Amino acid sequence: MSAFLIDEMFPPATVRFLRENFERDAVHVFERGLRSEADFVVAATARAEGRAVVTENVADFVGERDLVLVFVLKSQLPQGSGLAKALADLLDKWVRENPTPYQGPHWPRA
Numbered sequence: 001m002s003a004f005l006i007d008e009m010f011p012p013a014t015v016r017f018l019r020e021n022f023e024r025d026a027v028h029v030f031e032r033g034l035r036s037e038a039d040f041v042v043a044a045t046a047r048a049e050g051r052a053v054v055t056e057n058v059a060d061f062v063g064e065r066d067l068v069l070v071f072v073l074k075s076q077l078p079q080g081s082g083l084a085k086a087l088a089d090l091l092d093k094w095v096r097e098n099p100t101p102y103q104g105p106h107w108p109r110a
Contacts, residue, residue: 017088
């Protein structure tokens with residue numbers, strides 16, 4: 001699975017890096033009209049579109065079982081303008097290491 005739905009705590013520029021640098025299928029919640037939507041709506045959208053949710057909201061998604069969840073803590077990435085590229089790099093590495101991920105939580109390592 002290399003299709004992602006990037007949650008709102010991450011910059012929309014992450015999607016651009018994933019698309020342009022790695023040719024990954026990625027959308028941001030803002031592009032889907034999901035700004036400030038409940039997490040179950042975000043999960044349902046990802047499920048319907050066959051996407052992995054990329055978020056740092058562990059507690060909000062921990063109950064989801066039939067979905068690929070990629071948990072990334074912003075505190076482990078560079079802050080400021082480097083965040084979007086670093087996240088895209090991390091996600092591309094994760095996809096290469098996990099071409100067919102199991103449904104449930106994943107914690108990619110930099």
